[in-house]
Amino acid sequence: MLKGKRNKIKNNNVTPFIPEGDFYYTKGVEAFKKRKFDIAIKWIQKAIEDKPYFPLYKCQLSIIYTEIGSYHKANQLLTEVLQTGEYVDCYYLAANNYAHLGLLQDAKKYAQMYLDKKPEGDFSDDAAQLLDYIEIDEEEADEIFSLEDEDELIILQETAFYHIENDEWDKAIPFIEEVIENFPEHHLAVHDYAQALFYTGRKEEAMHIEEDLLEDYPNNLLSHLNLALFYYESGDPSYQKHVQIINNIYPLHVEQKLRIAEVFAKTANYSLAYGRYQSISGEQAKRRASYYKWYSIAAYQIGYPSKALRLWEEGCKRHPKLSKEEGPWTWKE
Numbered sequence: 001m002l003k004g005k006r007n008k009i010k011n012n013n014v015t016p017f018i019p020e021g022d023f024y025y026t027k028g029v030e031a032f033k034k035r036k037f038d039i040a041i042k043w044i045q046k047a048i049e050d051k052p053y054f055p056l057y058k059c060q061l062s063i064i065y066t067e068i069g070s071y072h073k074a075n076q077l078l079t080e081v082l083q084t085g086e087y088v089d090c091y092y093l094a095a096n097n098y099a100h101l102g103l104l105q106d107a108k109k110y111a112q113m114y115l116d117k118k119p120e121g122d123f124s125d126d127a128a129q130l131l132d133y134i135e136i137d138e139e140e141a142d143e144i145f146s147l148e149d150e151d152e153l154i155i156l157q158e159t160a161f162y163h164i165e166n167d168e169w170d171k172a173i174p175f176i177e178e179v180i181e182n183f184p185e186h187h188l189a190v191h192d193y194a195q196a197l198f199y200t201g202r203k204e205e206a207m208h209i210e211e212d213l214l215e216d217y218p219n220n221l222l223s224h225l226n227l228a229l230f231y232y233e234s235g236d237p238s239y240q241k242h243v244q245i246i247n248n249i250y251p252l253h254v255e256q257k258l259r260i261a262e263v264f265a266k267t268a269n270y271s272l273a274y275g276r277y278q279s280i281s282g283e284q285a286k287r288r289a290s291y292y293k294w295y296s297i298a299a300y301q302i303g304y305p306s307k308a309l310r311l312w313e314e315g316c317k318r319h320p321k322l323s324k325e326e327g328p329w330t331w332k333e
Contacts (some may be wrong), residue, residue, distance in 0.1 A: 024050060026055055032060075037068050055087040061094055069248045071097040075317070088114060092123040095130055100219060103253040108134050152184055160192065162266055169199040191222040198230055206230060221249055221256060225263045232267040243267060252282045258291060265294040270301035289319035293328075300328040 028043030044061040051057060058077045065074035070220050075097045109128040112135075118124065143155040163172035173196045179189040196204035207230050214223040216316035225243045231239035246260055257280050264273035277295040285291045291330065292315025302307035308328045316323040 022047075025060065028064075029060065032064055032067075037064055040064050053084055055081045055085065055090075059087065059089060059093065062097075066093070066100070066301070067095055069100075069245050071100050073250050086117075088118045088121065089123060089195070091117065092121075092127050095127065099130060099134070100248070102221065102249050102256070104134050146176070151177065156182075160189075164192065164196075169196045172196050173200065186223065191226055193258070194226050195229075198226075198233075203230065203234065221251065222259070225259050228267055229263050238269060243269060243272075247272060254280060254282060258285055258288065261298075262290060262294050265298045270298045273298040274304075275301055286318060290313060291315075291320050292319065292322060293325070296328040297331045305329070 024043050024047035027042045028047060031040035042065055044057060044064065047057045048054075048061065058081050062074040062077040065071070065077070075094050078094045078097075081087050081090050091110045091114035095107045095114060098104070098107035098110060108131060111130045114121065114127045115124060132325035134328060144201050156175050160172045160175040160179065163175070165170070173193070176193045176196060179186055180193060183189070186290065190213070194206045195207045197203075197209070207227070210223045210226045210230070213220055214227070218221070224245050226248060228239045228242035231242065243264070246263065249260070251257060251260070257276060261273050261276035261280065264270070264276060273294065277298060291309050296308040296315065299311060312322070312327055
């Protein structure tokens with residue numbers, strides 16, 4: 001009897017264990033190392049609730065978001081940290097996120113800010129490498145721009161573009177092959193070639209081209225775009241992984257913006273497609289019949305039939321061949 005009573009008294013006097021922020025943070029880091037990202041996010045969020053102004057917790061959560069491709073969420077957290085104090089590592093982390101989003105000027109700005117403030121910091125080598133990468137990318141863009149002034153390349157590109165726009169993939173292949181052979185610096189042609197192979201029945205070869213490129217260059221936007229399309233049209237649900245990655249990328253170039261919007265539409269992500277099309281304007285987009293076709297389909301599918309009709313009518317005026325098609329209201333996946 002006495003023993004039971006003594007145990008009862010002990011139990012009644014137990015002090016409940018209330019975890020603090022450091023406990024949550026440690027659990028979150030453990031889950032992160034095991035790549036259990038959903039669990040890691042929950043633990044770190046609890047740590048932030050306990051100590052909302054402690055910068056380390058928000059920085060760690062931003063790193064997790066970066067790892068899963070939620071670059072905007074990551075930078076939102078980093079901005080919050082910088083608003084409450086100067087936690088210098090945030091500048092590099094933000095630069096890395098901007099680079100993933102294709103916003104290279106912002107990436108360059110934040111990487112340089114990090115090096116200015118912490119030239120011998122933990123991320124100084126990474127920041128310097130990022131700046132080198134951006135510089136090389138800009139040089140390549142300049143090279144491609146200068147190449148586009150050459151008559152031969154322009155003729156080949158325009159001819160291939162005409163056939164691609166008209167879904168004449170077999171006719172486009174010889175011109176794309178000539179670009180690849182004579183202008184190897186023009187890397188975009190490889191992705192057009194993969195598309196042409198896919199739509200002329202050489203699907204496995206097309207997929208292998210993009211999969212191999214993605215192994216060497218994991219952040220290659222055009223590879224993600226083509227694979228999203230190829231997997232979707234092949235009935236492979238892994239296309240969703242590529243769509244998720246693409247949805248976190250906001251490039252500056254109109255050509256890349258158009259490709260993203262079109263792939264969203266072609267993979268039945270109509271709301272995403274409509275949002276992207278709304279951010280595109282100018283003659284570079286309007287010279288494409290596909291711009292009007294897929295923009296109008298996206299508008300119709302999300303409940304804007306009047307907008308879809310206006311787009312279709314304008315498209316038919318600019319590109320009479322569109323009038324031979326039935327219009328967005330007849331579209332079936």
